Amino acid sequence: MSSTVESATEIRPFHAEIAQEEVDDLRLRLAATRWPDKETVGDASQGVPLAKLKELVAYWATDYDWRKGEARLNALPQFMTEIDGLDIHFIHARSSHEDALPLIVTHGWPGSVFELLKIVEPLTEPSDGQEAFHLVIPSLPGYGFSGRPEEPGWNPDRIGRAWDTLMKRLGYDEYVAQGGDWGAVVTEAMGRQAPAGLRAIHVNLPASVPPDVEAALNGTGPVPEMTEEERAAFDGLAASRKTGFFGYFIALTSRPQDIGYGVTDSPAGLAAFFFWHPGFAAWSFGADPNDPKPKDEVLDDISLYWLTNTAASSGRLYWEHGGVFPTSAAGLKVAEITVPVGVTVFGEDGFRPPESWTRRAYPTLNYVHATEKGGHFAAWEQPELFADEIRATFKEVRT
Amino acid sequence: MSATAAATEIREFQVEIPQKKIDDLRRRIAATRWPSKELVDDRSQGVQLAALKALADYWASEYDFGRIEERLNALPQFTTEIDGVEIHFIHVRSQHEDALPLIMTHGWPGSVIELLDSIGPLTDPTAYGGSADDAFDLVLPSLPGYGFSGEPAEVGWYTGRVAEAWAELMGRLGYTRYVAQGGDQGAAVTDDLAHQGPEGLIGVHLNLLRSALGTTEGLPAGSEQERAALEEIKTFRTSGFGYFLEQSTRPQTIGYSLLDSPVGLAGWMLDHDTDSYYKIAGAFVDGKPTGGLTRDHVLDNITFYWLTATGASAARSYWEGGRAAAQAAGKAPPPVTVPVGFTTFPGEIFRAPRSWAEQVYPTLTYFHEADRGGHFAAWEEPELFSEELRAAFGSLRNGRTS
Numbered sequence: 192m193s194s195t196v197e198s199a200t201e202i203r204p205f206h207a208e209i210a211q212e213e214v215d216d217l218r219l220r221l222a223a224t225r226w227p228d229k230e231t232v233g234d235a236s237q238g239v240p241l242a243k244l245k246e247l248v249a250y251w252a253t254d255y256d257w258r259k260g261e262a263r264l265n266a267l268p269q270f271m272t273e274i275d276g277l278d279i280h281f282i283h284a285r286s287s288h289e290d291a292l293p294l295i296v297t298h299g300w301p302g303s304v305f306e307l308l309k310i311v312e313p314l315t316e317p318s319d320g321q322e323a324f325h326l327v328i329p330s331l332p333g334y335g336f337s338g339r340p341e342e343p344g345w346n347p348d349r350i351g352r353a354w355d356t357l358m359k360r361l362g363y364d365e366y367v368a369q370g371g372d373w374g375a376v377v378t379e380a381m382g383r384q385a386p387a388g389l390r391a392i393h394v395n396l397p398a399s400v401p402p403d404v405e406a407a408l409n410g411t412g413p414v415p416e417m418t419e420e421e422r423a424a425f426d427g428l429a430a431s432r433k434t435g436f437f438g439y440f441i442a443l444t445s446r447p448q449d450i451g452y453g454v455t456d457s458p459a460g461l462a463a464f465f466f467w468h469p470g471f472a473a474w475s476f477g478a479d480p481n482d483p484k485p486k487d488e489v490l491d492d493i494s495l496y497w498l499t500n501t502a503a504s505s506g507r508l509y510w511e512h513g514g515v516f517p518t519s520a521a522g523l524k525v526a527e528i529t530v531p532v533g534v535t536v537f538g539e540d541g542f543r544p545p546e547s548w549t550r551r552a553y554p555t556l557n558y559v560h561a562t563e564k565g566g567h568f569a570a571w572e573q574p575e576l577f578a579d580e581i582r583a584t585f586k587e588v589r590t
Numbered sequence: 591m592s593a594t595a596a597a598t599e600i601r602e603f604q605v606e607i608p609q610k611k612i613d614d615l616r617r618r619i620a621a622t623r624w625p626s627k628e629l630v631d632d633r634s635q636g637v638q639l640a641a642l643k644a645l646a647d648y649w650a651s652e653y654d655f656g657r658i659e660e661r662l663n664a665l666p667q668f669t670t671e672i673d674g675v676e677i678h679f680i681h682v683r684s685q686h687e688d689a690l691p692l693i694m695t696h697g698w699p700g701s702v703i704e705l706l707d708s709i710g711p712l713t714d715p716t717a718y719g720g721s722a723d724d725a726f727d728l729v730l731p732s733l734p735g736y737g738f739s740g741e742p743a744e745v746g747w748y749t750g751r752v753a754e755a756w757a758e759l760m761g762r763l764g765y766t767r768y769v770a771q772g773g774d775q776g777a778a779v780t781d782d783l784a785h786q787g788p789e790g791l792i793g794v795h796l797n798l799l800r801s802a803l804g805t806t807e808g809l810p811a812g813s814e815q816e817r818a819a820l821e822e823i824k825t826f827r828t829s830g831f832g833y834f835l836e837q838s839t840r841p842q843t844i845g846y847s848l849l850d851s852p853v854g855l856a857g858w859m860l861d862h863d864t865d866s867y868y869k870i871a872g873a874f875v876d877g878k879p880t881g882g883l884t885r886d887h888v889l890d891n892i893t894f895y896w897l898t899a900t901g902a903s904a905a906r907s908y909w910e911g912g913r914a915a916a917q918a919a920g921k922a923p924p925p926v927t928v929p930v931g932f933t934t935f936p937g938e939i940f941r942a943p944r945s946w947a948e949q950v951y952p953t954l955t956y957f958h959e960a961d962r963g964g965h966f967a968a969w970e971e972p973e974l975f976s977e978e979l980r981a982a983f984g985s986l987r988n989g990r991t992s
Contacts (some may be wrong), residue, residue, distance in 0.1 A: 338720075438840055450844075451625040451857075453855070456624075493655075500626070
């Protein structure tokens with residue numbers, strides 16, 4: 192038998208299997224939802240409209256099948272390993288191509304590994320002649336099947352260091368990293384840490400907002416000189432801050448536990464809270480057959496938070512980060528990144544910084560591209576396009 | 591009787607809570623699904639798990655669910671329709687003939703429950719060490735969307751519209767000279783009422799300087815006290831502002847949790863301000879209540895929100911406030927011409943100095959810093975609170991009799 196130390200760093204196969212009584216309890220709670228009265232407006236300006244949420248919850252309680260979502264996860268090789276005292280869950284999909292480039296991709300909030308499942312195939316087994324990747328997709332601490340931290344300190348910097356440990360433990364001495372949303376913040380932390388073997392990073396939620404623009408947005412500085420394109424982006428950001436676009440960010444940053452009680456006890460409350468996020472702002476609740484985020488897939492994501500009881504623990508990452516906006520260049524100290532950086536701005540994302548800001552922010556920028564399609568959950572919505580961006584940004588690393 | 595007359599009619603009201611609603615609440619509390627414990631030893635991540643678990647334990651096992659009916663039905667309650675919304679109010683006339691009519695408005699996460707213990711000292715002062723000259727005829731309405739008042743089904747019920755409704759209510763009750771009082775949302779309503787200056791309003795008293803929460807621009811910042819108040823507001827804006835921003839922008843979103851989870855509702859309501867949080871948590875965890883903030887009183891209020899299913903509609907009053915503020919931006923309201931009294935309670939979000947109250951209200955005639963009490967002053971220290979009102983409105987009574 193191995194020693195304690197060895198067994199802790201051991202990599203154990205993992206299979207998701209939520210107890211049936213948990214699945215049943217979720218259904219019972221959904222069916223017993225006690226609803227508020229209808230909002231007093233005809234749009235979503237007071238939050239998720241009652242009729243939409245009722246429709247979704249009715250479907251969630253009856254026709255939705257968690258086991259299918261679980262099977263999507265279990266179709267991929269999953270593992271668990273302890274890093275820095277915490278169990279980390281991850282998907283590890285190796286390419287059949289021996290010279291594939293190891294890549295660690297990190298999800299965000301309110302996403303999960305589910306948002307990244309569709310890029311596994313195109314990245315690990317691409318069409319003939321295209322570059323392949325060995326893919327590692329971990330669950331953030333406090334998210335999904337990863338352990339829930341029991342002490343403060345699991346901030347993006349610490350997660351970044353854990354990811355390097357993970358890649359080395361998997362035998363990947365040279366690798367690249369990618370992320371959007373919180374995944375971008377973690378990936379940028381890795382870029383600053385620049386551990387041996389990290390060749391380059393790519394993000395799709397760039398910390399591009401320059402310090403003077405950030406100050407103007409916060410009302411602590413004058414509005415700087417800007418080009419027309421920059422001014423449009425600035426106006427968009429200013430307007431969104433005024434309408435409570437980021438209210439969930441402030442609420443989770445200041446008192447994550449307060450939101451935590453309601454969303455841990457009420458699945459309808461949890462769903463409503465998630466739909467505050469800009470990534471879901473334009474979502475049609477499954478009404479649009481062309482929507483790249485079908486109802487079942489969104490419910491897989493929300494059900495994962497519910498069934499692993501991580502609605503509160505995931506929100507604590509905001510508290511750990513102390514209120515620094517993930518879009519702020521100074522806040523994320525991205526000027527300290529020493530490895531090559533690639534940035535893709537997806538055309539349907541709520542945050543679309545002008546290229547000029549991105550160039551100012553990242554001294555080691557070696558790839559920047561704006562796409563037409565794809566939103567905040569680009570890997571989920573446009574997996575092929577997303578994979579193309581990944582191949583393009585990391586092309587030079589291979590040579 | 592015409593339809594109009596029927597609408598403006600004042601009808602007696604009694605609380606009746608169906609047993610099945612109480613059973614359902616009990617069942618939900620018992621079935622609470624808890625999050626993991628916060629990672630810190632204080633309330634910096636929000637309401638602490640141990641405090642909320644202690645509350646839920648007491649709520650499910652020891653709390654008497656008949657209390658709300660009993661306490662409210664012991665008082666004369668009425669409803670009347672004003673501006674299309676049913677308004678619930680408690681109306682206690684003093685036995686003393688020259689009592690001064692007073693309309694007092696609760697706040698969030700309070701309700702008429704927070705004002706119940708001040709009814710005795712205000713309407714029956716001789717039983718509480720005061721004199722007959724200190725008596726008030728008391729009107730305690732529930733804000734629209736709160737308690738047993740109706741929920742507005744349309745936008746526009748900001749505090750200014752509520753203030754207009756209050757003036758109508760006092761007129762309907764036959765009061766031609768009256769005063770008004772409020773803290774929290776009640777301070778906003780009372781401040782609006784003071785600016786509107788309806789006929790019959792002869793003075794107001796406030797225990798929250800509403801305008802300073804919006805902006806401290808132009809307020810004196812030279813003295814130690816002034817700098818301390820600025821610092822307290824800054825702390826509130828950086829770490830205590832989450833609920834405020836949530837309710838101002840997405841009341842429906844949090845509303846789903848507040849309606850579906852009793853513990854979610856309790857947790858949300860407990861985290862108002864640091865002072866009251868620790869006082870309430872102390873009542874449940876250490877069994878040491880501060881003044882009137884006892885376990886039963888706190889649960890009366892939370893249970894009241896649950897049983898009236900008003901978590902979302904109450905939160906919406908902040909959204910209305912945000913909308914009204916945006917629409918009023920740059921437009922100064924008419925000046926306050928009636929006398930203003932102000933009491934600073936030491937545990938309040940910020941301790942407003944006299945200089946600020948004087949600047950905001952040039953007609954300030956009374957200012958005092960109380961020794962005890964916090965955000966829920968009437969609830970926590972009903973007698974001390976009542977003494978403040980007697981002192982603040984004393985000169986107005988003299989004016990009347992001379």
